[in-house]
Amino acid sequence: MKRYVVCQTHELPPGTRRIVDIDGRSIGVFNVDGEYYALRNTCPHQGAALCTGSLLGEVRSPCPGEYRYDGSRKLLQCPWHGWEFDLTTGQSWFDPARTRVRPYDVTVESGRSIAAGREGVVPGPYVAETLPVTVDDDYIVVTP
Amino acid sequence: MSSDHHHGGPLIDCDVHLPTPTVDQLGPYLSEHWREYIATAGFKGSMAVTSTHPPGARSSGHERLDGGFAEAMRNVRRHCLGESESARAVVSAHYGVETMGPPDFSTALSRAVNDWMLTACRDTDERLLASINVPPQYPDLAAEEIDRLAGDDRVVQVFVPARTSKPYGNRIYYPLLAAAERNGLPLGIHFGGMSWNPPTGVGWPSYYIEEYVGMAHVMQAQLSSLVFEGAFQRFPRLRVTVLEGGWTWLPSLMWRLDKEWKGIRREVPWVEEPPSTYLRRHVKLSIQPIDAPPDGPEVMTTIDQIGSDDVLMYASDFPHEHLSDPLALLDRLAPETASKVAYGNAAACYGVPSAPEPQESVR
Numbered sequence: 213m214k215r216y217v218v219c220q221t222h223e224l225p226p227g228t229r230r231i232v233d234i235d236g237r238s239i240g241v242f243n244v245d246g247e248y249y250a251l252r253n254t255c256p257h258q259g260a261a262l263c264t265g266s267l268l269g270e271v272r273s274p275c276p277g278e279y280r281y282d283g284s285r286k287l288l289q290c291p292w293h294g295w296e297f298d299l300t301t302g303q304s305w306f307d308p309a310r311t312r313v314r315p316y317d318v319t320v321e322s323g324r325s326i327a328a329g330r331e332g333v334v335p336g337p338y339v340a341e342t343l344p345v346t347v348d349d350d351y352i353v354v355t356p
Numbered sequence: 357m358s359s360d361h362h363h364g365g366p367l368i369d370c371d372v373h374l375p376t377p378t379v380d381q382l383g384p385y386l387s388e389h390w391r392e393y394i395a396t397a398g399f400k401g402s403m404a405v406t407s408t409h410p411p412g413a414r415s416s417g418h419e420r421l422d423g424g425f426a427e428a429m430r431n432v433r434r435h436c437l438g439e440s441e442s443a444r445a446v447v448s449a450h451y452g453v454e455t456m457g458p459p460d461f462s463t464a465l466s467r468a469v470n471d472w473m474l475t476a477c478r479d480t481d482e483r484l485l486a487s488i489n490v491p492p493q494y495p496d497l498a499a500e501e502i503d504r505l506a507g508d509d510r511v512v513q514v515f516v517p518a519r520t521s522k523p524y525g526n527r528i529y530y531p532l533l534a535a536a537e538r539n540g541l542p543l544g545i546h547f548g549g550m551s552w553n554p555p556t557g558v559g560w561p562s563y564y565i566e567e568y569v570g571m572a573h574v575m576q577a578q579l580s581s582l583v584f585e586g587a588f589q590r591f592p593r594l595r596v597t598v599l600e601g602g603w604t605w606l607p608s609l610m611w612r613l614d615k616e617w618k619g620i621r622r623e624v625p626w627v628e629e630p631p632s633t634y635l636r637r638h639v640k641l642s643i644q645p646i647d648a649p650p651d652g653p654e655v656m657t658t659i660d661q662i663g664s665d666d667v668l669m670y671a672s673d674f675p676h677e678h679l680s681d682p683l684a685l686l687d688r689l690a691p692e693t694a695s696k697v698a699y700g701n702a703a704a705c706y707g708v709p710s711a712p713e714p715q716e717s718v719r
Contacts, residue, residue, distance in 0.1 A: 273625040276527065276586035280625075294619030306618045306630070 218352045221320060224248075231263055234356055239316060241354060242267070242299060244286055248318035249299045250354050251288065256304075256313055260292040267299065317355040326351060363686040363694050366442035368702035371546075371599045371642045371671035374449040375421040375428045376401065377472050385468035393461065402452030402465075403550065420675035428675075429480045436674050437483050442699070444708055445674075448487040448515045448546065449473045455550045462491040466501050477510050485706060487513035487544050493521060493551075495528060499535035506539035512706040514541050517549020518574045518601060525578075525585030537591040542640070542705055545578050547571050547600035572647065575601035576609050579635060583613060586626035588634045596639045597705065600673055603641040604648050607661035610635055636664045640705050642671035643697065646680040655685065665693050669702040 216234045218241055224230055229242045231253055238253035240263025253263040269283035286299040296305040302315040379401055383391055393399075420435070421428040436445040451469045456462035466489040477484040488505050490498035498514075505511045514536050522528060524545065536543045548571070554560045555567040557577065575598050581587075588594060613631035621627055627634075648655040659668070670682060686694045703710055 268622070271622050271625045272628070273586075273589075275590045276626050278626075290619075294622075296622070304618075306621065 215319075215353050215355045217321075217326060218354055221350045221352060224352060229263065229267075231261070232354075234354060237356065239263075239354060239356070240288075241318060241352065244299065248320070248352060249286075250316035250318045251297070251299065251302055252314040252316075254313070255290045255292065255295065256311055257290065257293060257295055260290050262288060262290050262297065262313060265289045265291040268296070270305075319353050319355070320350050321353045323349045323351060326353075363683065363698055365695055365698055366440040367438075367670050367698050368443070368706070368708060369436040369445040369672050369674070370597070370669045370702045370706070371644065372432060372436045372445045372447045372674045373676070374432070374447050374473060374476060375425060376449060376451065377469060381425075382465070382468040382472055385471040386464060390461065390464045390468075402455060425476075429476065432484070432674065433481055436672055437481060441483075444483050444485055444702070444706070446485045446487055446512060446702075446706060447473065447477065448513075448544070449489070450515065450517065450546065450548060451489055452517075452550055453489055453491045454493055454517050454520070455552075456491070459491065459494045459497055462494065463497045463501065465489075466491055466498075467504070470501070470505060474505075474508060474510055484510070485512045485708075486510045487515040487546075489515055490532065492516045492524075492529070492532060495530065495532040499531040502532075502535040502539055502541065506535075506541060512541065512708075513544040513597065515544050515546055517551070518545050518547055518571055518578060519549035519551045519553065519555055520578075521551045521553055523578050523581030523585075525581030525583070525587045527585070529587075530590070533587055533591050533594055537594045540593075540707065542595040542597045544597045544599050545575065545601070571600075572602045572605055576605060579609065579639065580613060580631075582638075583631045583634050584624045584627060586624065588638050589626040589628070594638060595705065597669070598639065598641040599671070600642060600644065600676070602645055602647045603643060603662075603668060604646065604655070604658050606635070606641065606667075607658060607663075610662075632663070636662075636667060640667050640669050640701055642673070643668050643685060644671045644673040644680070644682045645678040646682065646685060650680045650684050651688075656688065659689070659693075665696050666701055666704075668697045669705065670698045 218232050219230065224241065224243045226243050226245050229240055231238060231240050240251050240253045242249040251263055253261050255262040266289045268287050268289055269281055270285040270287055272280045287296040287305060288299050289296050297303065297313050300315065302313040304311040379394055379399065420431050432445065437443045449469050451465060453462045453466045470488045473486050477486055488501065488511055490501045492498055502514055533543065555574065556570045557573060561567055561570065582596060610632035617627060617631050646655065648658060670686065672682060686698055689697060700710065
């Protein structure tokens with residue numbers, strides 16, 4: 213399975229995101245408080261660029277007037293119609309079983325391991341020609 | 357009751373109107389203080405009743421009530437109950453108390469009309485059940501009236517008019533909704549009323565027909581309010597009936613509410629399930645009027661789209677006349693569905709014991 217180097221870790225600080233093209237697919241890569249996430253940048257509803265939407269906490273309520281806000285759960289809200297998707301699983305809030313967007317594994321790899329030519333790692337299209345992989349840095353790697 | 361319909365089982369007629377009691381008829385049910393108040397104020401009865409069903413309008417059917425109280429009650433028995441012991445009719449006597457400013461007068465009239473109505477039921481036929489008036493503009497007083505009468509076995513529903521100053525999901529109505537829930541009585545939202553708002557969402561119409569047909573929109577606004585304001589989350593055992601408001605609009609309403617909820621639900625996070633789920637679970641609708649050709653395929657498609665056999669209830673809407681025959685619709689339904697619409701759904705809603713299966717005649 214191919215894995216793609218997206219950027220150096222310092223290029224995607226907490227609270228930022230980056231839309232990358234990996235093997236013809238648009239994918240959003242997020243850093244939320246040091247945790248990395250990646251989702252297909254296509255809303256399953258009508259194809260909007262989902263990963264350009266707002267990142268929101270979860271709001272639930274047992275009855276009118278009571279709000280239970282959970283900022284630790286992150287929901288990505290589609291910019292077109294407001295559908296919410298769990299950043300971790302890609303599942304929609306309203307129909308998690310059937311309406312979902314593809315999540316991808318994101319890892320941080322050292323340049324040393326990448327340079328050592330670990331099998332399957334492609335210093336991938338986005339950075340391969342502009343950013344030499346150096347052994348002393350860490351890189352964000354997406355596995356589609 | 358038509359004699360030529362094929363659905364042979366018993367009926368619960370969930371929308372039957374008694375003649376509006378005169379001020380004199382209410383006298384015995386009012387205190388001396390309120391009788392004097394009525395006499396000195398020149399009060400002749402609520403305008404809301406004649407406003408929503410003008411006596412001369414084709415739909416009003418007033419000739420079936422014109423022969424005086426005794427004749428009207430005979431007509432109720434003949435048209436709505438027939439011979440079956442299992443038959444039931446849920447009667448109401450809308451008095452327009454929602455129009456009245458003075459809270460205590462509004463409440464006194466509600467009580468008087470209810471006591472008059474329960475006496476009329478008792479004296480006429482034990483198969484008559486009652487939908488009681490409350491002053492919805494004063495939810496605390498409405499709750500007191502519900503608590504006062506809920507112990508009477510004939511009382512099966514709280515009658516409120518479709519037209520309001522604020523829709524029924526609003527939190528100002530919590531005392532009313534709570535009382536309906538704790539007493540196990542559905543909130544019966546019925547055509548009409550004369551709140552201080554226009555009868556349409558876009559202002560005052562010029563003609564009666566605009567108001568008359570526009571009530572379908574008012575009903576949808578009420579259901580939308582009850583769902584999105586979270587009334588069914590706050591009062592999980594609350595049940596609502598839509599009476600004389602049509603029902604063929606239900607599939608499109610459910611679709612629209614579900615569709616928009618997917619993206620706008622954060623504003624109303626207590627709505628944790630698709631709105632149509634709450635509607636199917638908590639709401640029933642009377643089948644008269646039928647806003648579709650009763651003999652065409654459209655009406656069957658609409659029933660399929662509702663997605664539940666449990667939500668429609670038979671009603672004649674006596675004495676009002678519509679151009680569609682609800683019994684003819686029952687004849688077109690599959691037997692199990694017809695039986696639910698004719699009897700079972702209303703029996704569940706109003707706490708009527710299930711009817712025995714119709715007996716084959718033995719010769």
